Amino acid sequence: MNETARVWKYVRGFENLSLCDWPGRSTCIIFLGGCNLRCPTCHNHQLAWDMHSLPAIEPAHIKAYLRDRAGWLDGITITGGEPTMVPGVGELLYEIKKFELPIKVDTNGMRPDIIKDLLQYKLADTFAVDVKGPYAKYPALTGHAVSESAAQANLERIFEMARTKPEAFYFRITRVPDLTESDIGTAQGYLPIEHELKIQNYVPPRRTPEHAQTDTEERRTAGNVVN
Numbered sequence: 036m037n038e039t040a041r042v043w044k045y046v047r048g049f050e051n052l053s054l055c056d057w058p059g060r061s062t063c064i065i066f067l068g069g070c071n072l073r074c075p076t077c078h079n080h081q082l083a084w085d086m087h088s089l090p091a092i093e094p095a096h097i098k099a100y101l102r103d104r105a106g107w108l109d110g111i112t113i114t115g116g117e118p119t120m121v122p123g124v125g126e127l128l129y130e131i132k133k134f135e136l137p138i139k140v141d142t143n144g145m146r147p148d149i150i151k152d153l154l155q156y157k158l159a160d161t162f163a164v165d166v167k168g169p170y171a172k173y174p175a176l177t178g179h180a181v182s183e184s185a186a187q188a189n190l191e192r193i194f195e196m197a198r199t200k201p202e203a204f205y206f207r208i209t210r211v212p213d214l215t216e217s218d219i220g221t222a223q224g225y226l227p228i229e230h231e232l233k234i235q236n237y238v239p240p241r242r243t244p245e246h247a248q249t250d251t252e253e254r255r256t257a258g259n260v261v262n
């Protein structure tokens with residue numbers, strides 16, 4: 036199996052049309068499995084942590100859709116999980132770029148090297164970066180996957196890129212139960228001056244008892260620290 040065929044195996048969801056995912060644009064959404072974080076508030080946990088329980092989507096299905104409907108769309112969203120965790124994600128984006136639509140990549144911002152590469156090789160046009168909250172709350176907000184210092188170091192690199200290329204970034208925060216208004220203000224203060232933090236309302240996750248058990252065990256072992 037070549038690199039491109041391998042990366043398509045991470046595609047575990049496809050939505051034909053969304054009018055609200057990328058403000059002002061009608062897009063389709065490609066969902067990639069796998070994530071480096073373990074946010075207890077994750078609403079996409081099956082995709083993020085157990086992608087093999089979801090069927091892979093045939094590349095031919097997505098390509099045929101894009102061939103037929105590209106003229107009706109204003110863009111393509113690549114989301115997860117965490118797209119930057121997918122080995123060879125650039126290959127996938129390179130193929131999708133052939134449909135000549137702007138591409139937005141959703142990310143938690145914890146892999147700035149990958150974002151830098153995608154930006155440099157013009158494989159994505161926009162990055163929607165989730166800022167989870169104040170750096171000090173990252174361990175709690177990410178299931179102990181990210182330390183305070185790692186969160187700060189990674190996001191500061193993203194903010195630096197956003198200062199250089201402001202049109203390629205926007206930033207979001209989800210008002211999860213552990214965040215206060217003051218926390219949201221603190222997170223807003225991290226952003227480059229020209230950027231606003233878009234606040235999203237929180238949708239509680241629907242977990243099966245099996246997932247709840249797995250989550251608890253994974254958080255207890257907390258072996259996947261991003262640093």
Ligand code: SF4
Pocket residue numbers: 070071072073074076077078079080083115116117143
């Ligand atoms: S970053 Fe957190 S909320 Fe987003 S997919 Fe990963 S675990 Fe879920």
